[in-house]
Amino acid sequence: MIGTAFDTKTVASARGLGKRFGDFVALDGIDFSLQENKIYGLLGRNGAGKTTLMQILTGQEFQTSGTVEIFGQAPHENSRALTEVCFVKESQKYPDDFKVGHVLATARHLLPHWNEEFAQTLLEDFDLPLCRKVKKLSRGMTSALGVTVGLASRAPLTLFDEPYLGLDAVARHLFYDRLLADYAEHPRTVVLSTHLIDEVSDLIEHVILIDKGRIVLDEDTDALREGAVVVSGLAPLVADFTSNKTVLHRESLGNHERATVQASLSDSERDRAMDDGLHFEPLSLQQLVVRSTTATKEDAR
Amino acid sequence: MTNRVLTVSRIHTVAWPLLVAWPLGVLVASFTIGAAIFAMVGDTGSDTNFTGGVFSLFGFALAFYLQAMTQTFPFALGMSVTRRDYFAATLIVAAVQVFVFGVMLYGLSLIEEATGGWGVGMRMFAIPNYFTSDPVIQLAAYFAFLSLTAAAGMFLGALHHRWRVVGLFTLGVGTLLAAGAAAFVITWQKWWPDIGHWFAAAPRSVPMVWLPALAAAAGIIAAWALVRRATA
Secondary structure: OOOOOOOOOEEEEEEEEEEEEOOEEEEEEEEEEEEOOOEEEEEOOOOOOHHHHHHHHOOOOOOOEEEEEEOOEOOOOOHHHHOOEEEEEOOOOOOOOOEHHHHHHHHHHHOOOOOHHHHHHHHHHHOOOOOOEHHHOOHHHHHHHHHHHHHHHOOOEEEEEOOOOOOOHHHHHHHHHHHHHHHHHOOOEEEEEEOOHHHHOOOOOEEEEEEOOEEEEEEEHHHHHHOEEEEEEEHHHHHHHHOOOEEEEEEEEOOEEEEEEEOOOOHHHHHHHHHOOOEEEOOOHHHHHHHHHHHHHHHHO | OHHHHHHHHHHHHOOHHHHHHHHHHHHHHHHHHHHHHHHHHOOOOOOOEEOOOOHHHHHHHHHHHHHHHHHHHHHHHHOOOOHHHHHHHHHHHHHHHHHHHHHHHHHHHHHHHHOOHHHHHEEOOOOHHHOOOOHHHHHHHHHHHHHHHHHHHHHHHHHHHHHHHHHHHHHHHHHHHHHHHHHHHHHHOOOHHHHHHHHHHOOOHHHHHHHHHHHHHHHHHHHHHHHOOOOO
């Protein structure tokens, strides 16, 4: 290994990336970069542009403006860069006559970091029948096949686009567990696009939140959690406490009020407020995302 | 680079039944049925009993390349394969298939001739022999028409993948209009006899080899033009 643990190598980036489909603007001036060996959560509502972004990043879709790079090169029609990538998309098509075994055989041939042993373990975990045609699989089974390919690919840049559709809670947690365990042994860059934010909040290290084709949040999960807090107590006290802070959300019940505040508090500040009778609770990632998307909308009005 | 293309071609061979077993199976079946019928009927009074069973092979080849563009192509993109590598891999598979099937059909046509139509006067494989006795043109004609079938499948499949039914309909209507206009002009100018003479006078290799080969090349170029900017 060249470099030290402090080096952060960029594996993928976008500059001023835009994509329109006719009149519809799917992506608008996207700028970001993905660092090596990190798990990213690509979050956003339906139609926010998550899938389009990942398709452009993996050379499957062409952008209208701006540039993207993976491993320092443009991804489109770039065999060398693309062999380092595995993109598991929710809407992946398989040839009609392909059985599960055919898909795995193809993946084994085409993905250079493929680990067959791991693939076999995952097959057993998910109870996937090798000899069944992919188009006869249930939605959940099809997702499990995609997850198996994505995990066993061990690609330096692995992207999962809503990989859990139709998977039950047990299978989803199996996926999260296997991902974490294998990631610990074989670090790589993983991008997880999902709606189930709470389920993956312990998994993802960095959040990229897009809304209506724009990035509204791009921050480490820890920093995010520290950067916001929910404060509750008697309305006048809360109002006083929040007067000089950015309030993302406010709700009140009688003379009681709860406010989500964008602020990192020092210990003394917090102690003083608690002595005054205020309560603090941490904010879940899901709440934070919901607050951030709704807050930007209110700003825009 | 070349290595990657060969690796990508495995995408077509992992599910080999569609590529090899099905076309051969149907060919064997239609051969058996034809031979059994002609053996049963006995002497039909004609020199040869023609059967179009060999066209089932062409039908399967067409289906294979249609599917290669509408189904396997998006799958390949999902497997981090570039369009260029996938197209090149498909051409390699097509070249091998055209060669193997062409030689096989030619070989069967030789046997057919030597055995007096498999002993029952059946003509299934030696179709080029109707038009020429030149063995080189016979063999090349198999290659040319198999290539044309592959190219047509790739072009139509790519067209459907890029623009779906709208693409196919546009092509259909366009072809109809162009052919209609051509027929109109030819009839109006009384060019039909000239065209007939031209085909009769041209060397047999022109309609049997060069024209289909040229059409195949055009189909492949058009298919690539469509696939270059296609998305999954």
